[in-house]
Amino acid sequence: MNSFISADSIKFEYKNIEGQTQLALDGLNIKIDKGEFVAVLGHNGSGKSTFAKHMNAILVPTEGKLTVKGMDTADDDLLYDIRQCVGMVFQNPDNQLVATVVEEDVAFAPENLGVPREEIRKRVDDALEAVGMTKYKLHATYKLSGGQKQRVAIGGIIAMRPECIVLDEPTAMLDPVGRKEVMKSIRMLNRDLGITIVLITHHMNEAAEADRVIVMSKGKVIMDAPPKEVFWRTEELYDAGLSVPQPVELLLLMRKDGAEIEEGVLTVEECAEALAKIIKSARK
Amino acid sequence: MIKDITLGQYFPGESVIHRIDPRVKIILTLAYIVMLFVAKGPIGYGICLAALIYMIAVSKISLRIILRSMKPLLFIIVFTAILNMFYIPGRILVEFWILRITYEGIETAIYMALRIAMLISGTFVLLTYTTSPIMLTDGIEHLLNPLKKLKFPVHELAMMMTIALRFIPTLIEETDKIMSAQKARGADFESGNLINRARALVPILVPLFISAFRRADELAVAMECRCYRGSVGRTRLKVLKMQPLDYIAICVSLVLCVSIILSAVM
Incomplete structure (x- = not known):
């Protein structure tokens, strides 16, 4: 059976300012199933944003084929079906909001799709509810905080009723509070509404929340595994120019000094438990 | 410092003036401007002034804000008034050197100053102060809709x-x-x-x-x-709909316009 999103050895070339041809994606093979929560990690220039733009046909591969629900992104006739199926949220919330009032902005996509008016009303209300912004329905967009703006942007995508949302570093420009708000919304969309999530990020802690982590480097996939596995392959991560989540880093240092530590620890809570175990065994 | 500049100064409210359909407001504002130039003599101006005072009172926008909006244009008002005062020929009131002030000149100057002041405050109260920018753009889009037939990108x-x-x-x-x-x-x-x-x-x-x-x-x-592809097949969340209030506003304005025209002709 075909995967929901399937990238089949795709290459993407572009010309830089000096006119030289550069390869952003170099034979990428990625399959994503429906309902998954996938994080894509990578250093600057690893091609992760370029890959994100391929998933809803903003960019089309130079070579190879990318399909969404079996629809080829290179097919112009399917363009709007693909974009409606895979929504996209970008880094800067200020540059994605179109309207001056929250609910009008959320209504933008269904308006474009020609949804009947009563249905738009319902979709807008549902979408605002889903991102917890109902209270701000009639507020001016520019008066919101960064996290709130980003949640409105996500709401604007949900109103299209997509099956998948690709988020390209949605928290990069936010403060810690806004980051938390946005991550909470993303988890909720995946768990409660069953929306497939592809989260492009370079935040280790955010990637750790996904079901699966794909690590990219120089336009290729170098790792594709659950977070518990990926984050303990530290050598490879360092080679890709990435860091390791702090709990893992701490436990690794302790292991170097002779402490007995099991692999697979990821969150702060798990780390605390592992440390408690060591302390207990030391006391005996 | 730069934040003090309030652009598109809209004062939210629930007054009758606020609730009138933006399309109606735009047309009535145009009618009001035309009437200011049609009006002649105390009756015509009196009607315009009364309408303006009524609108200001109902919209609950403070007089200070309205006066402040006229401040940048004070120079133009005074300049026009003075120019008119000296250049209108008629019965001479005072004469010195090459300048002469006539009765007619003073009369025209007063009307001129009044006209400009009423023009500015009227459009502000009717449009910018009481209509949100979105409603305004919506209104303009609807009013320009017929131009679509001429391939104008409304x-x-x-x-x-x-x-x-x-x-x-x-x-x-x-x-x-x-x-x-x-x-x-x-x-x-x-x-x-x-x-x-x-x-x-x-x-x-x-x-x-x-x-x-x-x-x-x-x-x-x-x-x-978000699947934007121009106006083709696009629907709207909010559709402008004429309310009884809008028809009342139109009727009242029509009566006022007719009386201003009649007073000017007679």
């Missing part, structure tokens, strides 16, 4: 206006940031003559323009992601 124009309004606060904030950054590096915006000050603005405008273009590019991609 929807695109309205979309451009909406986006421009949306980005005004964003760009003001950005200007503020750039100014602070340049000041921190020793830029001086306040001293020197006019040319020097204009020159000091270049390091603000260049980054502002570059960033505006970058924003435009990102916004365009984001809009495409």
Whole structure:
């Protein structure tokens, strides 16, 4: 059976300012199933944003084929079906909001799709509810905080009723509070509404929340595994120019000094438990 | 400092004036402006003035705000009045050197000043102060709709206006940031003559323009992601609908217009 999103050895070339041809994606093979929560990690220039733009046909591969629900992104006739199926949220919330009032902005996509008016009303209300912004329905967009703006942007995508949302570093420009708000919304969309999530990020802690982590480097996939596995392959991560989540880093240092530590620890809570175990065994 | 500039000064409210359909308001404002130029003599002006005072009272917008809005144009009002005072021929009131003031001149000057003042305050109260920018763009889009038959890009124009309004606060904030950054590096915006000050603005405008273009590019991609493809097959969340109040406003205005025209003709 075909995967929901399937990238089949795709290459993407572009010309830089000096006119030289550069390869952003170099034979990428990625399959994503429906309902998954996938994080894509990578250093600057690893091609992760370029890959994100391929998933809803903003960019089309130079070579190879990318399909969404079996629809080829290179097919112009399917363009709007693909974009409606895979929504996209970008880094800067200020540059994605179109309207001056929250609910009008959320209504933008269904308006474009020609949804009947009563249905738009319902979709807008549902979408605002889903991102917890109902209270701000009639507020001016520019008066919101960064996290709130980003949640409105996500709401604007949900109103299209997509099956998948690709988020390209949605928290990069936010403060810690806004980051938390946005991550909470993303988890909720995946768990409660069953929306497939592809989260492009370079935040280790955010990637750790996904079901699966794909690590990219120089336009290729170098790792594709659950977070518990990926984050303990530290050598490879360092080679890709990435860091390791702090709990893992701490436990690794302790292991170097002779402490007995099991692999697979990821969150702060798990780390605390592992440390408690060591302390207990030391006391005996 | 720059944040004090309130653009599109809209004062939210629930008054009758606020609730009138934007399309009706735009047309009535145009009618009001025309009437100001048609009106002759105390009766015509009296009707206009009464209508204006009524609108101000009902809209609950303070007189101070209205007077403040006229301040930048005070010079033009005084200048026009003085010019009229000296140049209208008629019965001479005072004469010295080559200047002479006539009775007719004074009369015209008063009417002229009144007309400009009423024109400004009237349009502000009827349109900008009581209509939100979105309603205004919606109204303009609907009114221009017939032009679509002539292939005039009505929807695109309205979309451009909406986006421009949306980005005004964003760009003001950005200007503020750039100014602070340049000041921190020793830029001086306040001293020197006019040319020097204009020159000091270049390091603000260049980054502002570059960033505006970058924003435009990102916004365009984001809009495409949300399936934007112009006005074809587009529906709206909010549709303007005429209420009984709008018809009443039209009827009352019609009666006033007819009486102003009659008073001018007779």
